Amino acid sequence: MHGTYGAGPAGRGVAWITAMYLVLPILIVIPVALTDQRYLSLPQEGISFRHFATVLTSEEWLGSIWQSFTIAVAATVLAVTAGTLCAIGCWRISRRSTDLIRVLMLLPLIIPSIVYAIGLYRYFGPLGLLDRFLGVVLAHGVTGIPYVVITVSTALAGFDPRLEQAARSMGASLSQTLRWVILPRIMPGIVSGAIFAFVHSWDELVMVLFIASREVFTLPRRIWDGINENLDPAMAAVAVLLVGFTLLLLLGDRALRRRTEAG
Amino acid sequence: MSGAAGHALAIRGLTKRYGAFTAVDDVSLDVAQGQFLTLLGPSGSGKTTILMAVAGFVEPTAGAVLLDGRDITPLPPERREFGMVFQGYALFPHMSVAENVGFPLRVRGQSRADRDAKVRAALDLVQLEKFADRLPRQLSGGQQQRVALARALVFDPTLLLLDEPLSALDKKLRAELQEELKALHRRIGRTFVNVTHDQEEALSLSDTIAILNHGKLVQVGGPTALYERPRTRFVADFLGKSNFLEGTVRESTLDGFALEAGGARLQVKLTAPAFPPPGGSVVLLSLRPEKLALLAEGETADNMVEGTIRAWSYLGAGFSLVVATEHLGEIRAVLPAWKAAIAPAEGLRLRLGWAADAAVPVEEDAPPGDTT
Structure with a gap:
C-alpha cells in the first residue's frame, strides 16, 4: 500500500493469531486423517493413507458422497433459477415493495436452520416428502436462494440499465434481452451464487437430520453418525476431502471474480 | 439503408408528471420527413424526458406521439422501430463491434448471410470496417460513438433518436463528428431527433431547434431565426x-x-x-x-x-x-x-x-x- 504505514509487531501478532484461530481447527483434521491407528487420534508411529483407501472403497461412503453431490447439484439448479429470476424481477420493477421482497428472500439465511427444519418437518410429513431426494433438494434449494439473490443483485447493481433500453430500442423482446444482454453480463454473479448454493447444500446437516433418515443419507449425515457411533478416522479422511473440495470451489469463485474485475 | 424517405413525427400536448413535479408540460412539436430536430435546453428542462417518451421508455401522463399521423403512444419501445443512440452509447461490452451492430438483425431472426452483408454496409457507412472484431472497450470514444450510430441505423429505423450523442467527446472530436453526423443525415435522408445542452451543436446540426426550459417549449424555429430573433430573454441567453x-x-x-x-x-x-x-x-x-x-x-x-x-x-x-x-x-x-x-x-x-x-x-x- 503506497503512502500507508505497515502494521506494528503487536498488530501483526494479533492478525496471525486470528488467522490461526480460524484455520487450525480445519488443519487439525489433516494429521488425524493420516493416523496409523484404528481410532480418531494423531499419527503415533507413522503416516498411513489407509483411511483414505477405506473411504474411497466403501460403498456406504461413496454412496453418501454421490447422494450429497446429486442433491447439491439439483438444489443449486433450483436456487440459481429462482434466485436469479427474483433478483432480476426486483431490479426491473424496483419499487419499495421489491425491497421488501428482497429482504423476505434473505429470511432462510437469517432464521436459524433448526427453526426452519422443524417447520419443514411439519409440512413435509403430510406431503410425503420426508426422507425423499426431492424433499432434501427442495429444502436445500430454497435455503440456497438467498446466496444467489445477493450475488445476482450485486451483479445487477453494476449493470448499466441503458444496455437493456438499448436492446429494447433495437426491437429485442424481453426473453431476447434476458438471454443475450442481461444474463451474459451478470453471469459471474450467477456462478458465484451457484457456488455458494452448492456449498450450502453440500455441507448442510441440521435440516437433513430432521427430514431424512434412511433413504437419503448425505455425506454430512454419515460423518455425524460416524462421530456418534464409532470414532473411525475415516471420518477425518472424508473431512479432508470435503475441505479440499470446498477450497477448490472457493478458489474457482475467486479466479472468476478476478477475471471479471480485469475484464 | 435504402433511400427511403424519412417519416414525420408529431408530439401532441405531451405532459409527464412525477408526483408533484412536472418534467414536461404540454409540449407539442412537429418534425417533418427527413428533418433534423434538436431539443435544446439546460439540464432538467425535460428534453430527455421528451426523447424517452418518443422512444417509448417514458409513459406520458397526457398527450400523444404520432408517427405519420398514427398514434404510437401505447406501443412499447421494442415495437416502435426507432434507432437510438444513447448517452454513453450503451454498447454491449461482451460483444464485438460486428455483433453489436448485428444485434438488431439477430433480434429480427435474419440469416447470418443477410446480417453479415448489412453489418458490413453499416460499418462502411461510419468508416469502421477494419474494427469489426474489436470489443467496444478497445475503441476510442469517437469510434464507440460511430458503432452506436451504425447499430442504430442498421435495421432501417423509421426515426433516429440521439440522446446527447457527442457530450462525452472532447471539443475537437465533437466538431468532427458533428460534421459527420450532418453529412450522414443528408446522405440517408432519415428523420433525426437529437437532444443536447450544447447550443453550438444545436446550431450547426439542426434544421429545427426546439428550446425547452422548466419542461416547457419556449421557442421553435430554424437556427438562424432563433439566433437572430429570440422570443424571450432565456432563448437569447441560452443560444449564444x-x-x-x-x-x-x-x-x-x-x-x-x-x-x-x-x-x-x-x-x-x-x-x-x-x-x-x-x-x-x-x-x-x-x-x-x-x-x-x-x-x-x-x-x-x-x-x-x-x-x-x-x-x-x-x-x-x-x-x-x-x-x-x-x-x-x-x-x-x-x-x-x-x-x-x-x-x-x-x-x-x-x-x-x-x-x-x-x-x-x-x-x-x-x-x-x-x-x-
Whole structure:
C-alpha cells in the first residue's frame, strides 16, 4: 500500500493469531486423517493413507458422497433459477415493495436452520416428502436462494440499465434481452451464487437430520453418525476431502471474480 | 439503408408528471420527413424526458406521439422501430463491434448471410470496417460513438433518436463528428431527433431547434431565426451570448422605435414584421456581443456608447471585452482580433456602435411553474 504505514509487531501478532484461530481447527483434521491407528487420534508411529483407501472403497461412503453431490447439484439448479429470476424481477420493477421482497428472500439465511427444519418437518410429513431426494433438494434449494439473490443483485447493481433500453430500442423482446444482454453480463454473479448454493447444500446437516433418515443419507449425515457411533478416522479422511473440495470451489469463485474485475 | 424517405413525427400536448413535479408540460412539436430536430435546453428542462417518451421508455401522463399521423403512444419501445443512440452509447461490452451492430438483425431472426452483408454496409457507412472484431472497450470514444450510430441505423429505423450523442467527446472530436453526423443525415435522408445542452451543436446540426426550459417549449424555429430573433430573454441567453438593455419606448414609427435606456437614446429597427410597441411601454432588448463595432475617431453608427474596458480576454478569433458604460451598465462586445484597431487594456476608453436593426426586443420569461 503506497503512502500507508505497515502494521506494528503487536498488530501483526494479533492478525496471525486470528488467522490461526480460524484455520487450525480445519488443519487439525489433516494429521488425524493420516493416523496409523484404528481410532480418531494423531499419527503415533507413522503416516498411513489407509483411511483414505477405506473411504474411497466403501460403498456406504461413496454412496453418501454421490447422494450429497446429486442433491447439491439439483438444489443449486433450483436456487440459481429462482434466485436469479427474483433478483432480476426486483431490479426491473424496483419499487419499495421489491425491497421488501428482497429482504423476505434473505429470511432462510437469517432464521436459524433448526427453526426452519422443524417447520419443514411439519409440512413435509403430510406431503410425503420426508426422507425423499426431492424433499432434501427442495429444502436445500430454497435455503440456497438467498446466496444467489445477493450475488445476482450485486451483479445487477453494476449493470448499466441503458444496455437493456438499448436492446429494447433495437426491437429485442424481453426473453431476447434476458438471454443475450442481461444474463451474459451478470453471469459471474450467477456462478458465484451457484457456488455458494452448492456449498450450502453440500455441507448442510441440521435440516437433513430432521427430514431424512434412511433413504437419503448425505455425506454430512454419515460423518455425524460416524462421530456418534464409532470414532473411525475415516471420518477425518472424508473431512479432508470435503475441505479440499470446498477450497477448490472457493478458489474457482475467486479466479472468476478476478477475471471479471480485469475484464 | 435504402433511400427511403424519412417519416414525420408529431408530439401532441405531451405532459409527464412525477408526483408533484412536472418534467414536461404540454409540449407539442412537429418534425417533418427527413428533418433534423434538436431539443435544446439546460439540464432538467425535460428534453430527455421528451426523447424517452418518443422512444417509448417514458409513459406520458397526457398527450400523444404520432408517427405519420398514427398514434404510437401505447406501443412499447421494442415495437416502435426507432434507432437510438444513447448517452454513453450503451454498447454491449461482451460483444464485438460486428455483433453489436448485428444485434438488431439477430433480434429480427435474419440469416447470418443477410446480417453479415448489412453489418458490413453499416460499418462502411461510419468508416469502421477494419474494427469489426474489436470489443467496444478497445475503441476510442469517437469510434464507440460511430458503432452506436451504425447499430442504430442498421435495421432501417423509421426515426433516429440521439440522446446527447457527442457530450462525452472532447471539443475537437465533437466538431468532427458533428460534421459527420450532418453529412450522414443528408446522405440517408432519415428523420433525426437529437437532444443536447450544447447550443453550438444545436446550431450547426439542426434544421429545427426546439428550446425547452422548466419542461416547457419556449421557442421553435430554424437556427438562424432563433439566433437572430429570440422570443424571450432565456432563448437569447441560452443560444449564444447576449447583452440585455431595458428602456422605455419614447417614439414609435412604422418599422421601429426609439428607446430611452438609462439616459441614453437608442434607435431600434424591427427586422421581422411586427407592431412596434406603444409609446411609454417598457421594452427589453437583446444585443449580441458580436454585433457591436469599435468606432474610430469621427465614425458614427445608429447607436453609440462610450465606456472603459473593465475586463478582456483573447479568444484567438477575437477579443471579448467587458465595457463599463455610463448609461447602459456593463456591455459585452466581441471584436474580430485580426482587424481590431486597438490593443485592449483595462481602463482603456473606447466608443462602441451598433446598427438600429442589431438589437431585437425580447420578452421576459414566465417564472417556472406558471401555467399561463
